[in-house]
Amino acid sequence: MSETVVTLKTAAKAPARRGRPPKAAAAERPAETSELILDAAEDLFSKHGFYGVTIREVAREAGVDTALLHYYFGTKRGLFDAVFLRRAEVMNGDRMRAMNAYAAAAVAAGEPLTPEGVIEAFVKPVFELSAKGGPGWKHYCALVSQTNANPLWGGEAMTRYFDPVVYRLIELVRQALPEAEPADLFWAYHNLSGALTLSMGETGRLDRLSGGLCRSGDLDSVLSYMVRFAGAGFRAVCAKP
Amino acid sequence: MSETVVTLKTAAKAPARRGRPPKAAAAERPAETSELILDAAEDLFSKHGFYGVTIREVAREAGVDTALLHYYFGTKRGLFDAVFLRRAEVMNGDRMRAMNAYAAAAVAAGEPLTPEGVIEAFVKPVFELSAKGGPGWKHYCALVSQTNANPLWGGEAMTRYFDPVVYRLIELVRQALPEAEPADLFWAYHNLSGALTLSMGETGRLDRLSGGLCRSGDLDSVLSYMVRFAGAGFRAVCAKP
DNA sequence: GTCTATAGCTTGATAGAC
DNA sequence: GTCTATCAAGCTATAGAC
Numbered sequence: 001m002s003e004t005v006v007t008l009k010t011a012a013k014a015p016a017r018r019g020r021p022p023k024a025a026a027a028e029r030p031a032e033t034s035e036l037i038l039d040a041a042e043d044l045f046s047k048h049g050f051y052g053v054t055i056r057e058v059a060r061e062a063g064v065d066t067a068l069l070h071y072y073f074g075t076k077r078g079l080f081d082a083v084f085l086r087r088a089e090v091m092n093g094d095r096m097r098a099m100n101a102y103a104a105a106a107v108a109a110g111e112p113l114t115p116e117g118v119i120e121a122f123v124k125p126v127f128e129l130s131a132k133g134g135p136g137w138k139h140y141c142a143l144v145s146q147t148n149a150n151p152l153w154g155g156e157a158m159t160r161y162f163d164p165v166v167y168r169l170i171e172l173v174r175q176a177l178p179e180a181e182p183a184d185l186f187w188a189y190h191n192l193s194g195a196l197t198l199s200m201g202e203t204g205r206l207d208r209l210s211g212g213l214c215r216s217g218d219l220d221s222v223l224s225y226m227v228r229f230a231g232a233g234f235r236a237v238c239a240k241p
Numbered sequence: 242m243s244e245t246v247v248t249l250k251t252a253a254k255a256p257a258r259r260g261r262p263p264k265a266a267a268a269e270r271p272a273e274t275s276e277l278i279l280d281a282a283e284d285l286f287s288k289h290g291f292y293g294v295t296i297r298e299v300a301r302e303a304g305v306d307t308a309l310l311h312y313y314f315g316t317k318r319g320l321f322d323a324v325f326l327r328r329a330e331v332m333n334g335d336r337m338r339a340m341n342a343y344a345a346a347a348v349a350a351g352e353p354l355t356p357e358g359v360i361e362a363f364v365k366p367v368f369e370l371s372a373k374g375g376p377g378w379k380h381y382c383a384l385v386s387q388t389n390a391n392p393l394w395g396g397e398a399m400t401r402y403f404d405p406v407v408y409r410l411i412e413l414v415r416q417a418l419p420e421a422e423p424a425d426l427f428w429a430y431h432n433l434s435g436a437l438t439l440s441m442g443e444t445g446r447l448d449r450l451s452g453g454l455c456r457s458g459d460l461d462s463v464l465s466y467m468v469r470f471a472g473a474g475f476r477a478v479c480a481k482p
Numbered sequence: 483g484t485c486t487a488t489a490g491c492t493t494g495a496t497a498g499a500c
Numbered sequence: 501g502t503c504t505a506t507c508a509a510g511c512t513a514t515a516g517a518c
Contacts, residue, residue, distance in 0.1 A: 033483080033484090046392075047392060047393060048292065048393070049290050049292060049293070049391075050293070051289065051290060051292035051293035052290070052291070052292035054510080054511065054512085055511080055512065055513085056510085056511080056512095064484085065484065065485060065486090066512090066513090067484075067485070067486085067513090067514085068483080068484065068485090070512085070513060070514075071483075071484080074513095075512080075513080076512070076513090142392060145390055146387075146390050146391065148390075148439075148444075148446070149386055149387050149389075149390035149438070149439065149442055149444070150290075150387065150442075150444070151287075151288060151383060151442055151443070151444045151445070152288060152289070154442075154444045154446060158446060159446070159449055159450070163450060166450060182451075182454060183451070183454050183455055184466075186447060186450065186451040186454060186455045187447075187455055187462065187463075187466040187470075188466070188470060189450075190436070190439070190440070190447050190455070190457075190463075190466070191432075191436040191466065191467060191470040191471070192436075193436075193439060194435035194436035194437070194438065194439030194440065195431070195432040195433075195434075195435035195436055196435070197390070197435065197439065198389070198390065198431070198434060198435030198438065198439070199431070199435065201390055201391075201392055201395075202392070203389075203390070203391070203392045203395045204392070205389070205395060205399060205400065206427060206428075206431050208400055209400070209404060209407060209427065209430075210423075210424070210427040213423060213424050213427055214424055214427045214428055214431070216431075221428065222428075222431075225425075225428040225429070225431070225432065225478055226432060228474075228477050228478050229428075229429060229432040229471075229474035229475075229477060229478050230432070230470075230474065231477065232473040232474050232476065232477030232478075233469075233470035233471065233473050233474045234470075235473065236469050236470060236472065236473030237466055237469050237470050237473075274501080274502090295492080295493065295494085296493080296494060296495085297492085297493080297494090305502085306502065306503055306504090307494090307495090308495090308496085308502075308503070308504085309501080309502065309503090311494085311495060311496075312501070312502080316494080316495080317494065317495090
């Protein structure tokens with residue numbers, strides 16, 4: 001392979017969106033060209049991966065010329081990085097706030113933290129964005145799911161943007177389970193992480209496997225089962241013998 | 242995308258290996274050409290995915306001419322399917338036998354089945370092949386990990402070859418937890434499946450996240466934690482309220 | 483900012499000699 | 501079975517008019 005590992009240090013060499021007239025400040029955004037491109041790329045990358053998508057296909061789906069992709073994002077790789085970057089901070093900001101709010105509420109109420117409560121705060125914002133954030137968020141979740149499973153791309157990209165929320169999760173679970181060893185907590189997280197990223201892909205495999213009994217798009221159920229399953233898992237793994 | 246979903250119905254339109262002289266019957270196989278090609282393809286596909294690998298790269302790594310890949314496997318897709326097929330039956334045969342052996346031993350000993358025992362039989366053969374089966378098995382595990390996360394390719398391929406072992410797992414866990422509802426079992430399996438496939442990728446993410454405290458290649462630990470985590474998860478999710 | 487046109491290269495696949 | 505030679509198509513990226 002001639003391609004190197006994703007760095008995400010700079011989104012692109014593109015001129016970015018500095019001198020842009022703030023037409024619709026924050027409400028009814030009239031779909032800027034660069035956002036249209038990102039949306040199309042997000043959709044296609046999430047389904048076919050980086051190499052499975054061509055610049056031409058993205059341009060066609062976005063309804064713009066291929067040259068514009070290079071104008072905005074420099075290279076195909078710059079486009080991918082920009083797609084990954086766009087929603088990472090929003091998603092993880094939501095998760096960080098949800099965990100902090102849960103911890104603060106528990107302290108205020110004088111109640112101890114529970115693994116289930118921490119896990120729910122860690123996971124719920126993801127499914128909420130996926131379910132109610134629009135199709136773009138659904139595509140983005142699938143993209144994260146695949147990127148996490150990739151041995152080359154998953155490393156740097158995930159580390160950079162997702163580690164802080166993971167450390168916060170582990171910190172709070174340790175408060176809930178004070179006897180837990182650090183290694184136990186990391187291994188338990190590893191199990192939770194696999195379940196979460198697989199769920200974010202919504203591959204439909206569970207639907208087929210269960211003969212329609214379970215739907216991988218039923219995110220309320222996904223959340224409920226994940227909280228109970230992982231909560232018990234953390235407890236079992238972190239319990240002192 | 243012009244590519245359709247993987248079917249795996251026929252490995253390729255290739256002439257297969259009918260009239261092949263059985264030089265080294267089953268012992269010291271002298272590395273047949275088609276096996277060399279499969280090994281190289283397995284390695285590269287597992288790292289870069291289907292679209293991230295070219296026929297020429299596979300040929301170069303295998304040390305053969307590109308035309309030979311077409312001779313043996315017809316198309317690039319035929320090559321991918323052949324790679325996926327080659328080890329699927331071996332792996333899942335091992336898992337099926339391990340689960341049956343566990344169940345038989347428990348019955349013979351007059352002991353009840355446990356979720357932990359069933360899960361260990363379900364998972365252990367995978368890590369055993371990955372750890373001791375040679376580099377090809379490691380690559381194959383990574384390939385399965387990525388294929389499972391792919392919304393388009395994961396569906397058909399996984400269903401066809403991996404469903405039988407999953408159904409056997411669920412059947413045995415239901416014997417261990419008789420009060421379990423079918424939907425509960427499928428949802429619990431979903432959580433286990435995510436952890437298992439993420440582990441099969443050995444992406445090294447846990448190593449970095451934990452600062453070296455945990456190693457994703459330490460398959461004994463992976464197995465031990467997964468059995469305890471998922472065992473408790475199944476129990477929690479399947480318990481009657 | 484957006485377009486046309488195109489350079490320069492790589493791709494999957496095949497035909498045919500040996 | 502294996503190789504050489506090659507095709508038609510598709511690719512990323514850029515230059516430059518408007």
